[in-house]
Amino acid sequence: MIKNLGIVETKQITCFEPPNHLTLKSGLTLGPITIAYETYGKLNSDKSNAILICHALSGDAHAAGLHKNDKKPGWWDNMIGPGKAFDTDKYFIICSNVLGGCKGTTGPSSINPDTKKPYGLSFPVVTIKDMVVVQKTLIDYLNIQKLHAVAGGSMGGMQVLKWSILYPKMINSAIVIATNTGHTAQQIAFHEVGRQAIMTDPNWNNGNYYDKKPPSTGIGLARMVGHITYMSDESMGKKFGRQLINKQRVGFDFSQDFQVESYLKYRGDTFVQRFDANSYLYISKALDYFNLSEEKSLEEVFQNVKSSFLVITFTSDWLYPTHQLKSMIKALKINDIDVSSCEIKSSYGHDSFLIEIDGQSDLIRNFLRKTTK
Amino acid sequence: MTSRLDYEIIAELINPNARVLDLGCGTGELLCLLKKRKNVHGAGIEIDEQAIHQSIEKGLTVVHGDVDTELLDYSSKRFDYVILYESLQQVLHPEKVILESLRVGKKVIVGIPNFCHINGRFQVFFRGNVPITKELPDQWYDTPNLRFLSIKDFQSFCNRHKIKIEKKRALSRNQEIVFWPNLFAHVGIFVLSKN
Numbered sequence: 001m002i003k004n005l006g007i008v009e010t011k012q013i014t015c016f017e018p019p020n021h022l023t024l025k026s027g028l029t030l031g032p033i034t035i036a037y038e039t040y041g042k043l044n045s046d047k048s049n050a051i052l053i054c055h056a057l058s059g060d061a062h063a064a065g066l067h068k069n070d071k072k073p074g075w076w077d078n079m080i081g082p083g084k085a086f087d088t089d090k091y092f093i094i095c096s097n098v099l100g101g102c103k104g105t106t107g108p109s110s111i112n113p114d115t116k117k118p119y120g121l122s123f124p125v126v127t128i129k130d131m132v133v134v135q136k137t138l139i140d141y142l143n144i145q146k147l148h149a150v151a152g153g154s155m156g157g158m159q160v161l162k163w164s165i166l167y168p169k170m171i172n173s174a175i176v177i178a179t180n181t182g183h184t185a186q187q188i189a190f191h192e193v194g195r196q197a198i199m200t201d202p203n204w205n206n207g208n209y210y211d212k213k214p215p216s217t218g219i220g221l222a223r224m225v226g227h228i229t230y231m232s233d234e235s236m237g238k239k240f241g242r243q244l245i246n247k248q249r250v251g252f253d254f255s256q257d258f259q260v261e262s263y264l265k266y267r268g269d270t271f272v273q274r275f276d277a278n279s280y281l282y283i284s285k286a287l288d289y290f291n292l293s294e295e296k297s298l299e300e301v302f303q304n305v306k307s308s309f310l311v312i313t314f315t316s317d318w319l320y321p322t323h324q325l326k327s328m329i330k331a332l333k334i335n336d337i338d339v340s341s342c343e344i345k346s347s348y349g350h351d352s353f354l355i356e357i358d359g360q361s362d363l364i365r366n367f368l369r370k371t372t373k
Numbered sequence: 374m375t376s377r378l379d380y381e382i383i384a385e386l387i388n389p390n391a392r393v394l395d396l397g398c399g400t401g402e403l404l405c406l407l408k409k410r411k412n413v414h415g416a417g418i419e420i421d422e423q424a425i426h427q428s429i430e431k432g433l434t435v436v437h438g439d440v441d442t443e444l445l446d447y448s449s450k451r452f453d454y455v456i457l458y459e460s461l462q463q464v465l466h467p468e469k470v471i472l473e474s475l476r477v478g479k480k481v482i483v484g485i486p487n488f489c490h491i492n493g494r495f496q497v498f499f500r501g502n503v504p505i506t507k508e509l510p511d512q513w514y515d516t517p518n519l520r521f522l523s524i525k526d527f528q529s530f531c532n533r534h535k536i537k538i539e540k541k542r543a544l545s546r547n548q549e550i551v552f553w554p555n556l557f558a559h560v561g562i563f564v565l566s567k568n
Contacts, residue, residue: 308434329436330446338416342425342437362426370432 003082004073005040008065010104012036015137022133028124032113035138036061036104037096040080041088043144050144051086051368052135053095054152054159057226057283058275060103063095064088078357085361091148091368098159099134100126100283102276109210109276121207126282128155128290132162139170149368151175153312153353154320155283158290161328164305165292173308173371175364178317178353180324181298182291187319190229191284194222198277207278219277220268227267232316232349236260298331305332310367311341312360314352340367377402378547379560383458383482384410386540386564391453394418394478396440396470397460401428408433418443440464447477458484458562462518468530475536475567484562489523490545491556508546508559524554524561531565540564 014034016022021031038061043050053063053076064080066073074095080086086093097105100123108123115122139147150163150171157179164174180187198204201218209215231239240260244250250257256265292301309332313322322343332339344359346352353360380403387393389411395404398417401424407413417435419425428435436443441464444455455478457470462485464470474481486509493504503513511517522530524543531538542562543554550558 310429333436333446334448336451338434339436340425340429340434342422342429342435345422359422359426363429366430366432370429 004077005065005081005088007068008038008040008062008074009067010036010038010061012104013138013141015141022130024124024130025127026125030106030124030126033099033106033134033137034104034110035096035106035134036101037094037138038062038065038074039095039142040064040093041091043092043142047144048146048148049090050092050094050139050142050147051149051151052139052147052163053080053086053093054135054150054156054163055095055098056152056154056156057280057287058223058271059156060101061095061097061105062103064093075354079361079364085357085364086151086368087365094138094142096135096138098131098155098283100131100279100286102279105134107276108207108278108282118210120210120278123278123282125285125289127286128158128162129166131286132159132166135159135163136167136170145170147171149173149175149371151177151364152179153177154179154350155287158287161292164307164309165301168304168306171307173310173367175310175312175367176325177312177360178314178320178350180290180320181328182293183288184324188288190225190319191288193225194284195281197221197225198281201277204277207281209277214272215277216269216272219275219280220265220272222268222277222280223271223275224264224268227264229319230349230351232318232347234316234347235349235351238347239263292328298327299334302328302331302335302337305335305337308338308367308371309340310363311339312353312363313341313343314346314348314350314356315343316347317350317352319350378544378549379458379484379562380406382542382544382549382562383407383456383484386482386542386562387411387413387454390414392451393454393456394447394452395456395458396444396474397457397463398424398428398433398435399459400424401431401433401435403456403458404428404433405431440470441466444470444473444477449476450479452478454478454480454482456482456484458482459486461485462520462522465519467520468534471530471536471565472534475565479566480539481565482562483527483565484560485522485524485527486518487524487543487555487558487561488521489525489555490559494556506559524558527561527563531563535567537566537568538563539566 016031016033021029062074064074064077097103100107157176198218201215204215243259346356393413393415395417455474496504543550543558
């Protein structure tokens with residue numbers, strides 16, 4: 001029987017305190033920075049069993065287990081725990097909220113110590129690289145010299161790639177799921193629709209809404225668009241088809257007719273309660289700026305990479321389709337890097353990495369065992 | 374694992390500690406045996422998702438993809454051996470795949486089913502049927518094989534392309550065949566090289 005983690009809690013550390021600061025990729029500086037993180041399992045005596053999990057756009061440090069008085073477990077609870085793919089009986093799992101987030105790590109909704117008010121748009125634009133540099137600070141704080149693995153899907157996968165390039169000697173293996181080496185025009189386009197939805201909401205008020213009504217309509221819309229890109233034609237068809245909402249026939253008006261409409265609205269409405277609109281702007285921008293081959297070819301980018309790779313994609317993921325990672329796999333092969341890949345058959349679209357558990361678990365469990373030295 | 378003479382022969386043909394690429398590695402049995410016997414550093418390419426799961430379960434490195442295209446990604450002479458065992462007859466462009474394999478590997482090991490085995494010839498001659506045998510059990514309409522060739526055909530192919538056959542072995546049902554392999558062997562195994 002698979003056991004669960006039980007009650008877990010989010011911890012925080014603060015770093016880059018004066019006189020220190022973090023110089024971001026943009027050249028701007030930021031500090032102090034608070035990092036929210038959770039850990040599961042036990043770090044072994046030689047500190048060789050740590051695995052860092054990186055979350056996606058709307059994720060947070062709460063990857064697994066339950067928070068006290070909470071019914072819903074962390075976002076990857078079906079993958080992390082005793083006997084699961086990331087087996088907490090064997091590994092020490094770490095997950096932290098990204099820089100720019102709104103779940104405990106410093107972001108636009110945090111209080112700027114200089115003004116004693118939320119940063120809002122005065123928060124500097126951050127990149128995937130900046131997020132990884134902050135995670136590295138946490139790993140240093142935990143006194144871990146080498147991670148057994150770094151793993152993540154979607155934006156989490158981008159952080160994994162950046163880890164492998166920035167700190168090649170610090171990671172044994174990289175698990176890269178449903179992601180890309182650089183955002184394409186289509187991926188940027190969808191994000192821009194989401195950002196425009198937020199920024200054209202009058203309540204957004206140039207990012208100053210923390211003491212007023214938040215731009216709920218805007219971020220709700222952004223989430224609706226996002227959610228469409230996370231599903232697939234097939235998964236929407238199976239889940240909703242053309243089913244109507246409590247009616248026998250369409251209303252011949254502009255009220256909601258179809259179940260898919262109310263589902264998206266519900267997704268948008270619930271997102272408002274748990275996510276900050278400015279964080280959505282900053283993080284989606286970080287994704288759009290992500291491009292590993294902006295200065296060098298992918299072959300050159302991966303030249304000094306040391307870790308083994310496991311690359312997982314899904315057949316119905318049209319947001320980050322398998323073919324977009326082919327050039328990365330090629331670059332890894334040319335650099336003589338140990339790379340395994342698998343495209344898992346699934347109908348859940350991009351969300352497969354959160355839903356398609358069995359196939360992923362098999363691959364990850366065996367890959368982690370192989371790379372255990 | 375039951376012992377398979379064909380796998381044992383391939384293991385004999387390979388030098389210890391070699392770097393090996395197995396094209397169409399299936400569930401990874403051959404690669405696994407080569408790792409145990411010869412301590413090879415190997416990787417596989419495989420198209421079938423379930424087979425990949427099984428290969429990775431064995432601790433192997435496998436890339437999911439088409440042999441025809443995945444092979445193009447590797448730099449020249451990257452491997453000591455490229456293996457095309459029981460997969461050549463299923464690739465879309467065998468000529469291209471063999472020549473690319475000879476670019477990527479210093480040597481190429483090819484294993485082919487011999488469609489001109491005596492049993493098959495009997496069936497063609499007396500019954501007028503395309504042969505269905507224990508080794509080639511599929512009907513013409515559901516066979517995964519795209520190419521039908523004999524040991525002799527393969528040798529002429531190599532001559533035509535100036536590919537050197539360094540070694541050749543032949544076997545039939547766990548028995549090595551020395552005489553008249555094109556008539557009595559079900560499988561031909563070749564070690565190829567090209568300057």
